[in-house]
Amino acid sequence: MAKILGGITTSHIPAVGNAIQKELYDDPYWKPFFDGYPKVHAWIKEHKPEYVINIYNDHGLGFFLDQMPTFAIGAAHEYKNEDEGWGLPSLDPFPGAPELSWHIIESMVADEFDITSCQELPVDHGFVVPMQLFWPGAPHNPDMPKAVPISANTVQHPIPTLKRALDFGKALGKALRSFPEDAKIVILGTGGLSHQLDGQRAGFINKEFDQYCLENIVHNPEELTKVSRMELVEKAGAQGTEFLMWMMMRGALGDDVTEITRNYHIPISNTAAGTLLLECAA
């Protein structure tokens, strides 16, 4: 049976893709952000996951408002990165793992999570930037795992509750651990932390709330299910609702986790950037 090695979170800000392309790792603005990743690289090199479940939120590339799935799972042989409107160079396709995708979909629908399956799913910065951060040179890193993208709706309200996100993760974890292959899996929860791009409140960042989330998500994620969705918008900012991806990731890890590394920095672009690596008990 497959084994979940752990989960990694990161912000997925588009500007990070630019900074990687320009190799701004030692630039004074970027260094405090990129300093959060060497420990993650070392952990990945040591454990070499064969599959990566990339939980992100599409920002208007894969889905439009005509059909907006609350939870969508990719079930393709590969995932193409495409122009999001900014004319940035697209990365080469990421290899998929349709056999694992369909196993997850079967297991989760049996557990009463109603999934939208996607045989074609263009992936945007929410998926791509974390891959570039964790596997430098992605998708051409020799250790690049095969990917399953999972996208949750944070574009349009109503968005899922924090409890639903955590429960989704629990069902995902059950699905992964029952995959009949002796494989190692890592789960990414991407996006966040606090930020708001729109309105007169644009630029809002909330360090205190982010710290509360970071503290609790490690050993007490149930506490965070008490945060209502409107409270999440109010305290994390309109786009800080991406924290739902972190909750989904966390649910899949089970109770017994060890924090390996953490980084938090304000600001990167308009965002409070957070990185966290949690290892599951052997």
Next chain:
Amino acid sequence: MDQPGFDYHIDIPGTTIFDGKQAMKGYALNKMCYSFNKSENREAFRADEEAYMEKFGLNDEQKQAIRDRNILAMIDAGGNIYYLAKFAGIFKLSVQDVGGMQTGRTTEEFKEFLASQA
């Protein structure tokens, strides 16, 4: 953090909750902006803005907001920031430029505001 009964569309100053009502109101505007994912559509817009807006059926409020490059007016007209970001991309505006435009700050002032929250 436990606030029962808090979970409805509360008033958060300076924040528009993009819900079904806004999504229906802004559908044409957002659909046009979604089309800007493709470079040929960005070029078609630049070549003839009025014809491009007409093709997507924008209402007068939405058209005027686009003409004025007024992000707050676009949001009032049902625009969603993720799609509007693609419109901003046509003009190579960063999210700090867009943040400044919405908050009455220069881009530099907006960046300073962000850093002040560290």
